[in-house]
Amino acid sequence: MVGADYADELRLTVSPASGRVIWSLASGALPPGITLSLDGHVTGIPTQAGRFTFAVRADADERFALRSFAVIVTIPTVSADAAAADLLGGAQLDLTQRRFLDLQGNRNGNFDLGDFRAFLRANGQLPAPAGKEQP
Secondary structure, three states: OOOOOEEEEOOOOOOOOOOOOEEEEEEEOOOOOEEEOOOOEEEEOOOOOEEEEEEEEEEEOOEEEEEEEEEEEOOOOOOHHHHHHHHOOOOOOOHHHHHHHHHHOOOOOOOOHHHHHHHHHHOOOOOOOOOOOOO
């Protein structure tokens, strides 16, 4: 989910392997905000929704293995009323929702009025500023 912490460990057998397995991206792309470590951990906070397909390579000794994966990143459910209440000191949104809203705006690590305006514009609930097109 956009704005949610993501962590997974890839598993792929390279046999016979006696040494350390080194992982790398062979093709495709991970979701923006997600990285693959050399030890096969996929971690981060996705910043864009969509279906992302990629292949990884695991190298050990003089052998290697390849495998394809797909990650589907969705958008969290957030209502304009709940977002407004959060800004006005009412019930707080959860961390994933707050991160998602921040990613709609200035991406400064905090959900603020500018992010709320960007969220409303993206959902057709607020017109674009004069002289600017809506995305």
